[in-house]
Amino acid sequence: MPVVKAPKLKLKIGTRGSPLALVQARQVGANIERLSNGEVTCEIVTFTTGGDKLTTERLINAGGKGLFTREIDRAVDEGRCDLAVHSLKDVPGALPEGQALLAFPKREDPRDGFISLTGVQGPRDLPEGATVGTASLRRESQTLAMRPDLSIVTFRGNVQTRLKKLEDGLADATYLAMSGLERLEMTHVAIPVPITDMIPAAGQGIITVAARPEEMDRDIVDLLVSLNHEDTRLAALAERAFLVELDGSCRTAMGGHARLEGSEWKFDGEVLEPDGSRRWAKSGSIAAGASDAQLADLGRGIGERIRESAGGELPAFEDD
Structure with a gap:
């Protein structure tokens, strides 16, 4: 009777339990298993986050950005999960200490x-x-x-x-x-909806894999990094820099979108008054082949220009 070789390692993937979140986590898990040639299997661990418990309230009334990630982040920190799969637009600019965003699979339609x-x-x-x-x-x-x-x-x-x-x-x-x-x-x-009418949230259409790389085997870190789609990773880098520059939270209406068009990376960003009566929009570009630092500078620079045009203070929604 043939001996069946057991997989060498099982990774626990933390995710929200919504139908969409499960599709995303299962997709990441399937790709990890495929790229590892069967040496790694994945188990999905679901969480009901603070954001999932909201039925009628806005995020600003319940703790703001991060409500869809905190419980999962804590599970990764405590070792109950090996990694987390998040929608990038839900991830705050500041990550938990020791965590890093290791992979950005190919972006879907950001609109x-x-x-x-x-x-x-x-x-x-x-x-x-x-x-x-x-x-x-x-x-x-x-x-x-x-x-x-x-x-x-x-x-x-x-x-x-x-x-x-x-x-x-x-x-x-x-x-x-x-x-x-x-x-x-x-x-x-x-x-x-055309992006000219509604610039998406920074990170919209991108999923990301978060983990604690210093506590993982180097081969597993490399395996997770291999999930990257390079253009998506670079777009995420620029959009996250834009978000951080403007201290992006759920209190300020803002959109930021980076994409590669021909021989250029282009970035469109905007901030709006809560009632839509005013909007501050800026655009910029940089040559394809730009470095990580240059892509981050592109997003950060758009944020700086928007802040300056808005007089230094960004308009914010008040709690209901």
Whole structure:
């Protein structure tokens, strides 16, 4: 009878328990197993985070950015998980001491998706005084910048929950990230909003692998790093630098987006007043082939220019 060789190592992957988060974590786990040629297996460990417990509140009323990652970060710190898979847009600028973002698999569509059951093609086409449901301060401000006559109601939940809320008439439209809909194979429910209308959140469409590299075997660190998609990693670097420069939190409506176009890296960033009445937008570019430091400087520089044009103080939402 043949002897079955057991895998040499099992890695525990921490993630939120939402359908989208599970798809992302399983995708990372499958790629780790494939790249290790069966030497490593992965176990998914799910967590209900503080952000998952919110049903109607905004993040600013419940502790702000990081609510979707803290419990998982703690599990990694305490050794209950070996690594974490996060949506990059949920990761605060400051990481827990000892943790690092080791990999950025290929980015999906970074745009916002507009969803309405009335056949309307986008926020600009909604009837006067229509209601849009969103819990994102960025999406709220960007919507009001386009259509100040619209009403905004706080809308939380996954795809199915938001569709049900639309069916129940709680709003005329809502938004979801196209990247999440792609991973769930549900892009048919939404219409992409042009980035010229709504610059995405920094990191939108990117998932990342977080771990404590100094406490891991070097071969495992190298295995995780091999998950990187280089253009995605560089975009993440620029967008995170932009976020950190502006001290990005859930109190300020801001978007930042880096992408490689032909022979140039381009970056668009903006900050908006909560009611959309003013927006400070800046763009910049750098040659393809730029170093990590130059990509970070590109994002940071856009943030600096925006802060200067806004008079040094960024507009912020107040707690409800």
